[in-house]
Amino acid sequence: MNSQSMLFTIYGEYVRHFGGEIWVGSLTRIMGEFGLTEQAVRAAISRILRQGWIQSRKIGNRSYYSMTEKGKKRLNEAAARIYKQNPEQWDGKWTMVSYNIPEKIREKRDQLRKELTWLGFGMLTTSTWISPHNIGERVKEITQSYEVEGFVEIFCCEHIGWSGEKQLVEKCWDLQEIQEAYQRFIDKYQPKYEEFIKKGPDGITDGECFVEKTYLVHEYRKFLFVDPDIPESLLPKNWNAKEADGLFKRFYEELNPGAIRFFESIFEAAPEPV
Numbered sequence: 001m002n003s004q005s006m007l008f009t010i011y012g013e014y015v016r017h018f019g020g021e022i023w024v025g026s027l028t029r030i031m032g033e034f035g036l037t038e039q040a041v042r043a044a045i046s047r048i049l050r051q052g053w054i055q056s057r058k059i060g061n062r063s064y065y066s067m068t069e070k071g072k073k074r075l076n077e078a079a080a081r082i083y084k085q086n087p088e089q090w091d092g093k094w095t096m097v098s099y100n101i102p103e104k105i106r107e108k109r110d111q112l113r114k115e116l117t118w119l120g121f122g123m124l125t126t127s128t129w130i131s132p133h134n135i136g137e138r139v140k141e142i143t144q145s146y147e148v149e150g151f152v153e154i155f156c157c158e159h160i161g162w163s164g165e166k167q168l169v170e171k172c173w174d175l176q177e178i179q180e181a182y183q184r185f186i187d188k189y190q191p192k193y194e195e196f197i198k199k200g201p202d203g204i205t206d207g208e209c210f211v212e213k214t215y216l217v218h219e220y221r222k223f224l225f226v227d228p229d230i231p232e233s234l235l236p237k238n239w240n241a242k243e244a245d246g247l248f249k250r251f252y253e254e255l256n257p258g259a260i261r262f263f264e265s266i267f268e269a270a271p272e273p274v
Contacts, residue, residue, distance in 0.1 A: 003036050003044035009218040011054075011067055012075040014263050021066035023268040030266055033211050057270075064270045078224055082217075090231035095131045096155040097121065097139055101148055108146045115142045120228030122172025130172060132231050169234045178227050182244040185219065193251045201258070206265075209258030216255065220248050 010030060015022050024045070031041045045065060048054050053071040056063050067075060097116060101109035119138065121129040136154045143152045159168060169175070192212070196204065204212075227241060 003031065003040045004047055006031065006034060006036070006214075006218060007041075007044050007048060008053075008075070008078075009214060009221060011071070012078055012221075013214065013217050014260075014267070016067065016072070016075055018263075018267055019269050020072070021064050021270055023270070024063045024065060026266050026268045027065065030263070033207070034214070059270055078221065081224055081229060082221060084229075088231075090132055090233055091134075092158060093132075093134065094155075094157055094159055095121075095134060095136045095139070096124075096157055097129045097152065098155075099127050099148070099152040101151045105148070108148050111146055112142065112148060112152075118225065120230075122169070122228060124172055130168075131228065132169075132234065133229070165234055166236075169230055173228060173230065175236065179238075179240060181223065181226050182240045185223075185244050186240065186247060188219075189216065189247055189251060193247060193254075196251070196254060201254070204258065206258040206262040209255045210262035213252065213255035213259040216248065216251055220244075 007027075010027070014030075024042075027045070028038045028041045032038070045054070048071075049056065049065075052068055053074070054065050055068050056065050058064075099109070099112065101112070116129050116139075119131065119135055120133065121131045124130050134156065136156055139152075139154050143149050143154075159165065163171065196212075223244075232239075
């Protein structure tokens with residue numbers, strides 16, 4: 001398991017709903033439920049601290065960690081996509097990003113590509129990316145943060161030829177790969193969900209609920225890097241994301257009460273100022 005990735009899951013699913021800050025001792029104990037050692041957890045904390053996702057403060061001899069504004073924005077974006085309600089109707093417009101970033105700052109070019117992938121952009125050509133969502137302003141923020149505004153152009157546009165809209169989607173995203181990923185999720189969690197229902201809420205401890213729910217969210221969160229949330233009108237008829245999403249939400253609702261009770265029993269926030 002990637003300890004750094006699991007930290008994001010813990011912060012996004014629990015800590016941000018409990019004031020956003022947690023004592024490192026609570027954090028290491030929580031991460032220990034997934035077989036991670038204190039050394040591994042502290043190493044992961046150090047990495048994401050250096051990357052600017054979290055910040056620390058000391059109270060007495062205790063360290064407390066919270067998300068930075070950058071980290072909060074990323075968690076909010078993730079939550080909006082994971083727990084989306086009714087998808088918006090597509091207006092037929094595309095956000096297009098084109099860039100020509102010099103080789104001498106290729107590390108910024110690589111970072112921009114990662115950010116575009118995170119936002120769900122598909123690569124039309126090596127330096128031209130498109131999204132069916134109106135997220136040009138978010139791309140502006142990102143390009144400003146990397147100081148590459150002079151090498152990037154952002155458009156809100158319509159596609160007038162020559163591929164059909166669905167063909168364009170197939171060019172830019174590997175739909176088969178996304179379908180297979182959703183099917184693997186369904187195949188893994190449908191039996192787990194059915195077994196849980198058979199046991200009933202009294203057949204599983206709060207600690208088990210916490211571990212199972214966190215793994216469920218952690219696994220489902222990976223779709224943020226795989227599925228660009230393409231509008232339904234642009235997808236094939238047998239798209240199984242809806243089935244996977246329904247399964248995720250049903251299992252989540254069943255596991256959540258026990259998981260929250262367990263988290264609260266371990267969680268320790270910073271003391272109130274005197």
